[in-house]
Structures are given as structure tokens and as C-alpha cells.
């Protein structure tokens with residue numbers, strides 16, 4: 001069982017500006033059952049777009065996504081009602097996924113009923129069970145989202161995703177909006193749930209230090225492309241792409257990479273996805289760019305077994 005993303009392109013037409021935004025420019029990856037793929041990259045690089053495509057909220061412009069050989073997202077469907085129930089999304093902001101006028105109990109019950117996963121008289125006990133799994137006491141069942149703390153709301157959003165009995169959870173910055181003090185608790189909960197329910201995770205974050213503890217593999221994205229992909233130890237301990245090196249160099253407690261000052265690289269502006277530069281999208285900020293980088297778009301190539309890099313300069 002695995003998720004395969006093959007040559008996926010996603011463009012948005014923005015009528016008001018008469019322009020086309022290229023959010024994803026040819027993304028291919030595979031996540032095997034039981035593994036966690038961490039996806040990192042700066043704001044606007046296409047992480048949430050990829051998440052929406054994987055759960056079938058939007059179709060790709062080009063390319064295919066398959067889960068266990070079954071093609072996903074042929075048409076736009078409501079993920080709650082479609083067979084995409086096996087793949088669920090947890091958003092950064094639990095406010096956006098929880099209806100403010102619905103008690104948290106009925107919000108979890110709704111998913112069980114929609115997918116007809118329990119007999120009517122067993123829905124209630126299933127809701128209690130799911131809330132207890134995520135650490136929400138049953139006497140909170142009749143509360144509304146605004147009566148909960150941010151961490152509790154995200155736990156409810158996780159319970160709601162689990163209610164669909166998924167195989168794969170796409171976690172889009174699940175702790176970024178939370179208080180620093182509760183982030184570790186929610187991360188630990190996610191690690192426990194993965195083990196307990198044999199889940200597969202895609203864990204999205206703009207912060208490399210966040211994904212390093214949870215991921216088996218890491219994909220680094222820049223402007224709609226994966227620039228580096230490999231096991232977490234390869235990517236974190238032997239980063240090859242200059243963008244990954246800059247990301248790692250900017251983690252405060254990380255051992256500095258000697259030589260070129262990669263930390264300053266991230267100060268430059270990310271180009272506009274409606275007006276991408278020719279060649280490698282990173283060449284404008286890259287400390288090792290050569291003239292050819294302005295012309296050719298580098299393909300992801302094997303640097304080492306299970307380690308791919310899209311930069312001809314470091315593959316020489």
C-alpha cells in the first residue's frame with residue numbers, strides 16, 4: 001500500500017490579475033504504508049496545495065495521484081463524502097475545520113454517520129472513545145469549539161479525522177498555530193496514534209526542526225518543486241541542495257555548515273509564483289549558481305541510494 005504522486009502540476013488562474021499561478025510544477029513522490037514523509041519549505045512553496053490534492057479536495061491540472069493504485073482527485077469531490085475517507089486532512093487552524101455552532105461531540109459524530117461506520121445506537125459510545133483516544137474528557141462532549149483551548153481544539157480536529165478510520169493522515173502544519181507550551185504534547189499524541197492505528201503520515205511544516213523528529217523521509221520544496229528528497233538522516237546530516245543547506249543553517253541549535261554562508265541565503269525574496277524565473281527557481285538566491293542555472297530547470301537526480309537532489313552543481 002502506498003501513495004504515489006506522479007508529475008503533478010497545479011495552476012490557478014487569477015482572473016482579477018489576469019495571471020496564472022504555478023503552485024506545483026511537477027511533483028513526484030511516494031509514501032509507503034506506515035511511513036512518515038515530512039514536507040518542508042517556505043510559505044507559498046505549494047505545501048497546502050499538495051495536501052489538498054492528496055485528499056481529493058481539488059484535482060491536479062496535470063499528473064496523477066494514486067492511493068493503492070486507485071486514482072485520486074479525478075474530479076472535485078467533498079472529501080468527507082467520497083472514498084477519500086481513507087485519506088484525511090488535519091489543518092493548521094482547527095477553527096477552520098470545526099463548525100463553531102456544533103458541539104465537539106456532534107462534530108465527531110457527523111463523520112461516523114456520513115461514512116456509516118457504526119450503527120446509529122453506537123455512534124455516541126464511538127464518539128466518547130475517539131475523544132478519549134485524543135485525550136479529551138467525555139464531559140467536554142457538549143462544549144463548543146470556542147470553549148476549548150487551542151490544543152484541545154486541535155485534538156478534536158484529530159479525533160474527527162480519525163473518526164473516518166483513515167489509513168493516511170495529511171497533517172498540514174498541525175502544531176504551528178498552537179502555543180509553544182502545548183506543541184510537544186500534540187506531537188507526542190500524533191506519534192502515539194500513528195503506532196496505535198498503523199497510520200501513514202504526511203507531515204507538513206515550514207520548519208525543518210519540526211519534521212526532523214517525526215519523519216522517515218523528508219522532501220524539501222521550493223516554489224512548487226521538490227529540490228531534495230531522502231531519508232531524514234541523509235537530508236539532515238548530509239544536505240546537498242543549497243536551499244536545504246540554508247534551511248538547516250537557519251535552525252538556531254544546529255551545528256553550522258562550514259564554508260559558504262548559507263544562512264544569509266534565505267534573506268532574499270522568494271520569486272512570485274505568477275512570474276517564475278527561467279531555469280532553476282532558486283538561482284536568484286543561490287550562493288553557488290552558475291550561468292546555466294538561469295537556463296535549465298534541474299531535474300531531481302540520484303545523489304546516493306534513497307537521496308535525490310535537483311542541483312547539477314552539487315552532483316558534479
Ligand SMILES: Nc1ncnc2c1ncn2[C@@H]1O[C@H](COP(=O)(O)OP(=O)(O)OP(=O)(O)O)[C@@H](O)[C@H]1O
Nearest residue numbers: 012021023042043044045046047048049050206273
Ligand atoms: N485557490 C488559489 N487560487 C490562487 N492561488 C492560489 C490558490 N491556492 C494557493 N495559491 C497560490 O499557490 C501558491 C502555493 O500556495 P500554498 O498555500 O500551497 O503554499 P504553502 O506552502 O502551503 O504556504 P504556507 O506555508 O504559507 O501555508 C501560493 O503562491 C498561493 O498564493
Ligand SMILES: [Mg+2]
Nearest residue numbers: 047048049172
Ligand atoms: Mg500552507
